[in-house]
Amino acid sequence: MSKSNFTRRGLIRTGAASGAALAMPSIFTGAAWSAAHSGYTNAPQGDTVTLGFNVPQSGPYADEGMDELRAFELAVEHLNGEGDGGCLATFSSKVLDGTGILGKKVAYVTGDTQTKSDAARASAKSMIEKDGAIMISGGSSSGVAVAVQGLCQEAGIIFMAGLTHSNDTTGKDKKANGFRHFFNAYMSGAALAPVLDKAYGADRKAYHLTADYTWGWTQQESIQAATEAIGWETVNNVLTPLASTDFSSYIAPVLNSGADVLVLNHYGGNMVNSLTQAVQFGLRDKQVNGKDFQIVVPLYSELMAKGAGANIKGVFGSTNWSWKLQDEGTQAFVRSFGTKYGFPPSNAAQTCYAQTLLYADAAARAGSFNPCAIVEALEGYEFDGLGNGPTLYRAEDHQCFKDVLVMQGKENPDNEYDALEIVEITPRAQVEYAPDHPMFAGGSLGECNPGA
Amino acid sequence: MDAILLQILNGLDKGSAYALIALGLTLIFGTLGVVNFAHGALFMIGAFCAVTMQRILTISQTTIDESRTDFLGNPMKVETPYVENWFGPELGGAIIDWAVPLAILFAIPVMICIGFIMERGLIKHFYKRPHADQILVTFGLAIVLQEVIKYFYGANPIPTPAPAAFTGSFDFGVLLGFDPNAIIYPLWRLVYFVFSLIIIAAVFGFLQFTTFGMVVRAGMADRETVGLLGINIDKRFTIMFGIAAAVAGLAGVMYTPINSPNYHMGMDFLVLSFVVVVVGGMGSLPGAVLAGFLLGILESFASMNEIKSLVPGIDQIIIYLIAIVILLTRPRGLMGRKGVMEE
Structure with a gap:
């Protein structure tokens, strides 16, 4: 025999709630809002949105991972209106105003990739399933990046790659939900x-x-x-x-x-x-x-x-970038990073910082965290002011195209951060290639996956 | 012919490292009967003694140079090592340049102390436990030690160069009548090889020609009888643990200019050094040295393009293949003694 939990008091409460919902202005319950903020994996509830930063915190690239993590933390600070704002002031897009993303405060969780594909996938999976991360970023190894990008594609999560340089990341292993700001081989x-x-x-x-x-x-x-x-x-x-x-x-x-x-x-x-x-x-x-x-x-x-x-x-x-560049985006980022941590950022840190701002900006421009809306906002997007000069996120393979730096080991460095000097800024046109270039052949982006 | 000579030379320095680590492992196993999986960590700690010495010698006085600016546009902080302030730029610079050889003096007491602490603090509690327990606890200790080093020194390799006098290479080809550049060998690797021969000779001399060594050898052969003679063999074995730790540490100190030290370097050598011990024969000191050099040279040969093109991947498995062949034909290893690790 079953026992009903339905009580008179409960019926009144439910009725009142339903009545209030029906009485709400249509802007909050309209089809547009529902479509934009549901029907995809980890649609943010409440007043925060969670990002997942998956970097090597142990293993041989731990120092690089820590530098990436510093950049992620700085980006979150700036998105939430803390610190000096960094590149928000120099970014060509002006939709980010230091109030989080789409009015939600940015929170983050971190994972340790150990520079191992299986460990990286496990930590990304945990951040997606347990912590509700809506975007995963990070890197330091192409093997790891390709593995995590595949996972994010299956889960319906956006992957903003950190340091990954293999042609395959945006070549034969490219995915619709994955984007790479870093340059390639x-x-x-x-x-x-x-x-x-x-x-x-x-x-x-x-x-x-x-x-x-x-x-x-x-x-x-x-x-x-x-x-x-x-x-x-x-x-x-x-x-x-x-x-x-x-x-x-x-x-x-x-x-x-x-x-x-x-x-x-x-x-x-x-x-x-x-x-x-x-x-x-x-x-x-x-x-x-x-x-x-x-x-x-x-x-x-x-x-x-x-x-x-x-x-x-x-x-x-x-x-991909150097703290010695003189453009205002670089200057703003180096000033923020250097003031907070006491030394200049690496190019791994810069790409992670840029990727976090680019994701936030795409969500703000799209008016939604829906991965497919983000993909649409990033594909073919041209921007400037993040330190690499005018940059294009190419729609065909989700690879960023921008100037590339040729560096040379410095003869008389002033300190340990001064080991390299810029000998040439190679213009973007010189490093561009066709989307069907043989070195990048063999894969397809497929369709964006919004997940649940 | 020149290619063969080249690979023999190449194998010598790696063989030297294998031989020194395997020698320490065998000393510990032969005296205390402990399979010490933390021995690679002792090699790594030795390498970080060199890093520490380099850092001590480069402790600097900071002055502000108003004429230059740093990356944030603030006046540049200029670091001048105290050693250079005290002894002048030339002598001070030379002392810093010789940081690695000087680290030997620093590493010997440090490594002996670490060996004592390890043996008295942890390993002695596992003497009567099965070898599997010893392996587990020493392997765990190795992981703890490498994480401690990573915490203090970071995960990336730290450059620890050889003195300027030993940078560059020596052209053996010209000496042997070959074309110039046919057989070149870095000077520091030559130093490392000679250094390892000296250490190996010193250990053998110590065991062979001193009363202490004689007692230790007697204890290795028959511990109980030596104990019945009223000799405190345990104390001597503890000292041998310290000596074995120092040997591993010195091998690590002098290896730093060859490979920039990182916290993981001990693990890279540990497994191969165990194979060396097994191939040489458990408990056999000459066997450990012989197998160390033999496997180092064979590994070098297997890396030759001509051999890799015939058998791809052979450079990764050659040591294990040789180990299998030797253990099948000589189950006690090259110079193993009857009764060691045999129930």
Whole structure:
């Protein structure tokens, strides 16, 4: 026998609530509001909206992850009207006014990717399912970014990638719910090649050491294509295991191979060790084919440059952004970050800060947190004032197109944050490519997924 | 021929590190019967002794240079190491330049103390427990130690260069009649190899030619009988734990210019060093040294492009393949003794 909980007092309460709801102005109950604020995963309830920042807080890229986290926290502060506002004043879009996003105060949760795809997916899943995060951002590894982007696509969540440089993130693994502000391996090659041509000439023989995973492969393919286009010859490409710490047996045969340039398609600890060991082998003191032997590191990170110390002097590479840029967006961000933390931000931090503001801005312009509305607002969006100059979020692959920086290890740095100097700001037109470029072929964005 | 010589040379320095770590592991296993999975962490702590020495020597006085500005536009803070203030830029600079070799003096007492604390504070409670328990507790300790180091020093590698006199490389090719640049070898790796030979000789000499060493060797052979003679063998074994920790630490100190130290470097060496111990023969000191160099050189050969093109991925598994072959043909390892780790 069942027992009913229906009481006279309850009936009165329910009736009163229904009556009040029916009596409300139509603006609050209208179809437009309902459509915009329901029917998608983690539609914000109450007066806050939660963002999820998924960065490596442990593991080999923890320092980089911490710098990203600092930038996220700063972005949230600025969105909520705290601090000096940073780039809100310089951003070309003026819809963000320091009152949160769509009137909701911004809250955030963090996850630890450990720079492992499975751990990154687990922490992203937890932030989505338990914490109600409506957007996930973060990075430091392309393997992780691709894995988390796939998860967000399935869950109906927007993924604003942090540091991820593999062509695949917006190439064969691109997703409609994923967006990348950071540059990619193709752009590094396109920016570096003319500088290398000018500095070292067109008659060069290159030997590549390449990290054996998605980023390394696409980086090597890109820089090889770019340098061969200026007349360089590729002597050899040796894949090195990601877990390697001692590269001596890979470096030792280089001088005897006929190559006069060593290209290190390595990142993070791999780059620090391989560059240090190449210098120890005296490669940069040698002459081969009548020319000074040279080393090139296509992707630089300020934090890794610190790790390589004096070995990085004179070595060319590329970055997405530098705190040394003089535009007002950069100045505003560096001032906010430097005042709060006491040192200049890395380019990983800058991309995370920009991505958070771009998400907030897209939601504000769309008038909704619905992922499909966000996608629509970001696709083909042109903006400026965040530190990279005029930038386009291309609709076809959700890749940002902007100027790319060619950097060189500084001969006499003033301090540990001064290891790199800008040698050229490569204009956006020089690093652009067609959406169906062969290096990015094989995937499709698919449809945006709003989730629940 | 030059390629073969090149890879033999390359294998020597890594083999040196394997041999030194495996020597310490074997000393601990041979004396205390403990399988110490925290030994790689001792190597890592040794490396961070070099980092600490470098930081101590570069403790600086801050002055304001009004003529320059920092990234925020404020007057530039200029850091000048006290060592340079006290001894002048030339001598002070030279002292800082020699931070890594000087760290040896700092690392020896530090590592012996850490070894004592580890043995007395934790490991002695596990002497009579199964090897599985010892592995679990020492592995846990290794993780704690590396997290402590990460907390204080960060996760990224820290550059710790060799003295300027030892940067650059030596052209062995010219010495042996080959073309220039055919066989080049970094000077510091040569230093590391010679250093490891000295340490290995010192440990063997200490065990072979001192009364203390004789008692320790007797204790390793028959602990009970030595105890019945009224000798406090436990105390000597504790000292040997400290010495083994110092050997691992010194291996770490001198390795820092080869690979910039990071908190994870001990784990990178630990598993391979255990394979070295097993291949050399559990409890055999000469076996550990021999296997260390042998596997280091074989690993280097397996990284050759010519070999990798024949068997892709061989550089990642060569040590384990060799270990399987040796253990199948010589189950006690190359120089293992009967009765060690055999029920």
